[in-house]
Amino acid sequence: MDDSITLKGIKEGLLVTVKPDGRWSDLANRLITLIDAQGNFFKGAQVTLSLGPRELRRQDLAAMQKLLEQRGITLRAVLSESDITLDAARKLALPTSLQVAELAAAPSEALELRPPPIDPEEPGLPGVLVKRTLRAGRTVHSDGHVVVLGDVNAGAVVVAGGDIVVWGRLRGTVHAGAYGDESAVVCALHLAPTQLRIAGYITISPEDRNRKPRPEKALVRNGRIEAVPWE
Amino acid sequence: MGARVITITSGKGGVGKTTATANLAVALANMGKKVVCIDADIGLRNLDIVMGLENRIVYDLVDVVEGRCKLRQALVKDKRVPDLYLLPAAQTRDKTAVSPQDMVMLTTQLRNECDFILIDSPAGIEWGFRNALAPADEVIVITNPEASAVRDADRIIGLVEAEPRKVPISLVINRAKADMIRKGDMLSVNDILDILSTPLLGVIPEDEQIIVSTNKGSPLTLDNQKGPAAEAFRDIARRITGAKVPIAELEHKQGGFLHRLSRLFRRSGA
Incomplete structure (x- = not known):
């Protein structure tokens, strides 16, 4: 099982962690394939990319942002330990921490709706x-x-x-x-x-x-x- | 893309699919469109008879599919109108001689060379109907103001709607009799639309001239013939090309005294 990319649901949407080793173009392809394999499941999602020490240029991030946008996914923030990557993210006006991202996206955040537990006395019929x-x-x-x-x-x-x-x-x-x-x-x-x-x-x-x-x-x-x- | 592929179907037999195909094809050709008709009723061909092209057939659709001739060789040109061709069905085989993929391939070859491809579907909901439906961009469902024909039309519309690709459907009501509808002895246009809830493309009144023209192999829409059915077919052809032609209200056509009077005047004036 390839664990170079992990997806995790967080309060701010979806956290995509990409391991620092391996070529970015391969990993980017793999991420898009992962998303496409789920059909429209991720449509409307807010994605935070966590890149570790990986160094990415502005055009790499912009290309990824565009690929995500084509699938109805918003690139919400970029988390990185590399100054080069952080700089690239700032040039694209992308937040580089979850807190800032939270503030920026706060007004549009919908309330989380959870169905109440099923009442065992009223099971209904399928x-x-x-x-x-x-x-x-x-x-x-x-x-x-x-x-x-x-x-x-x-x-x-x-x-x-x-x-x-x-x-x-x-x-x-x-x-x-x-x-x-x-x-x-x-x-x-x-x-x-x-x-x-x-x-x-x-x-x-x-x-x-x-x-x-x-x-x-x-x-x-x-x-x-x-x-x-x-x- | 090029041509629009329109399949004419009904479910029930004998409601006027072939007559409608022939008349609409001639009407469209007379409007300067290049039209190819395909008879998809393999084994029971008769579009050639209605169009009056029976004696000019050399090859047929199955010959093309099985590679015995080129598509161009099988097309029979109608010499009475500028640009009308017929791809006849085979007389000897049955529906299984052709597959839906064959039909898609045939129409793909023709698409760039004409404006309209009209496919005359066989009755029924089996293989032959599937063949006729496979390449369709649009479907025209023909029905009569009879409960059995409307029921079959409903079934056909359901089957077309169930196709994964969305194919627009429109409805033509054939053989409507104004006097019977007025007396409540025949389903009215509104009764039918109520059941089928499908956009109406036209209403063709019952017209004895149809029988004459079918037997002679000379569609009513040739030579700008007059008559209620001929005019209704021409109106439908114009609607197909996008013209806004109001659908005449059949029920009121021969309504009161004034209407009859005005009809009398019009007739003497013509």
């Missing part, structure tokens, strides 16, 4: 979120819930072990509670399915197509599927 319209021929299947942000067109099929929520028009075939859960529901902004099933019950949409569309919820009540206003 689900699938579909952020587009399901056209004819598409099938979505989930053991948990299915949420569709878009329409479910006629000819599309959604099968869920739990509930089905369609934030749009539901015109296709849906089956909620597919493993026998009769408490499962189907909600849609416009409920007009080709066929709607909940657990072992099956129904089709009533014929009166001229009804004004409104959000509705289908559920099993008194041994049959009923649609009630979704509030």
Whole structure:
């Protein structure tokens, strides 16, 4: 394992430490390859380069800054024990210590958001979120819930072990509670399915197509599927 | 880059893909564009019949792909318009004789030599459709105001949208009958757009002249023929080239008494 470059998350963003031995051009290439291998993962990151006693010229640093910028990464500061490198960094107006960098970047720093721990009493069911319209021929299947942000067109099929929520028009075939859960529901902004099933019950949409569309919820009540206003 | 490669497809058969390809190709050629049509319906070729070029075919698309002739040799020139060529499909083979890569290669060779490449896709969603879709820069989906055709169009649009590269899709509604739509016996343009939510490129009214022209092998857009379908095809061709041509509101066309009166005047005036 090559340890000439190490990446570490710090309060100020990402600390990239480059070992002082080896040719800079090779190491620079290796760093960019490392970043590119992660896709867009580092996009928007703030990078501090720690170079040890290595001597770098201004154009070397400027080239690296440009390569990082092309990937949406900001070179935030350069840490070095070499006066030549420090001088080069200053010429590019780059901070040479973390403290200064912190002051410079302080106003734009976002608050760190950590999700709260999961409440073991409310584990919920896993689900699938579909952020587009399901056209004819598409099938979505989930053991948990299915949420569709878009329409479910006629000819599309959604099968869920739990509930089905369609934030749009539901015109296709849906089956909620597919493993026998009769408490499962189907909600849609416009409920007009080709066929709607909940657990072992099956129904089709009533014929009166001229009804004004409104959000509705289908559920099993008194041994049959009923649609009630979704509030 | 050069040419724009436009694939015309529908999912369902018989909605007018081939007729639309032929008419749009002629309309574009009449506007001074250099157009090549490719019939991707290997084994069931008929774009050549609709275009009236059947008796001039020597080589076909499969001959080119399998290296029996040069691409240039297989192109059939339509002598009635300035710059229109047809690359015919093979009559004897089936879709598997050509691969999507072959289609990309063919269009790459043609791109620098023309303005438009129109690909007439076969019906269905299998191999032949994949061949037709592979080189497309744009896709035109043809549908009819019938529930089954709209359902298949929806399926096709879904398949095109699922492509990793983003291919713009537009919709042409063919064989619309104003009187039936007005009576509520046929899906209206708005009903269809409501289901498909795809940009509308044009509406072609039902027109008996189409059958005549198809049988004669002489597309309606030749010789500036009049008639509702011919005009609708020419409008679509102009929209393809970027012109802002409003889409005539079919439902109102033969609306009230005044409309009928004005139509009467226009007809006697023409």
